Amino acid sequence: TQxxxxxxxxxxxxxxxxxxxxxxxxxxFSSLQWYRQEPGEGPVLLVTVVTGGEVKKLKRxxxxxxxxxxxxxxxxxxxxxxxxxxxxxxxxxxxxRQLTFGSGTQLTVLP
Amino acid sequence: xxxxxxSPRYKIIEKRQSVAFWCNPISGHATLxxxxxxxxxxxxxxxQFQNNGVVDDSQLPKxxxxxxxxxxxxxxxxxxxxKLEDSAVYLCASSRYRESETQYFGPGTRLLVL
Numbered sequence: 001t002q003x004x005x006x007x008x009x010x011x012x013x014x015x016x017x018x019x020x021x022x023x024x025x026x027x028x029f030s031s032l033q034w035y036r037q038e039p040g041e042g043p044v045l046l047v048t049v050v051t052g053g054e055v056k057k058l059k060r061x062x063x064x065x066x067x068x069x070x071x072x073x074x075x076x077x078x079x080x081x082x083x084x085x086x087x088x089x090x091x092x093x094x095x096x097r098q099l100t101f102g103s104g105t106q107l108t109v110l111p
Numbered sequence: 112x113x114x115x116x117x118s119p120r121y122k123i124i125e126k127r128q129s130v131a132f133w134c135n136p137i138s139g140h141a142t143l144x145x146x147x148x149x150x151x152x153x154x155x156x157x158x159q160f161q162n163n164g165v166v167d168d169s170q171l172p173k174x175x176x177x178x179x180x181x182x183x184x185x186x187x188x189x190x191x192x193x194k195l196e197d198s199a200v201y202l203c204a205s206s207r208y209r210e211s212e213t214q215y216f217g218p219g220t221r222l223l224v225l
Contacts, residue, residue, distance in 0.1 A: 004153075033212075040218065040219075041216075041218050041219075042115070042202050042204070042216025042217050042218055042219055043154065043202075043216050044216070045212075045213050045214070048212055088153050088154075090153070094167075094169075096159065096166055096167035096169075097210070098156045098159060098167055099144075099156065099214065100156075101153030101154050101155070102153050103151065103152050103153050104152075104153050
């Protein structure tokens, strides 16, 4: 059983459209991170959310942490081809508080 | 500031052969991580070093995988012997401290085992 479930697994949209991807769990977390991984590169941290209900904005990206701190969403407004990539959510878990990732949402934005 | 460096970028080997990956973390970063990312999945932590000591290697298949971080700087990850299921991207990351919010990832080494 995956600690973090991400949906959808794949998403292909046209430039200019809006989209939302989700990261869900049955566990409660003290914080949650979102990363973007472009082809041939390692993941890059986009944001860390800490407080239940917290909303953070990064240009056209809006991140929300669920009130119960079990889930999170990422909304992209007016998607651009440069937004193409694998979007991963991650939390710290285990005795060593290692970073555990979801399987990701592969986003393709077509020009 | 230079990022995390990894080499080689690509490697193709046959099963039962050996392979080694190298990582140079960001200067001054005490914590170094090796992750395995299988196609279609998120990265999975294999081993975490704090300086030159192992903090967590609970998910490292120790019968075939080994890693070291001599002098608390560069690190190598070795697979011996490789299996088909080891085909993956091996990512190295570093952070300033163990509890640092941000891990910085290298570009990864893409391994194909035939």
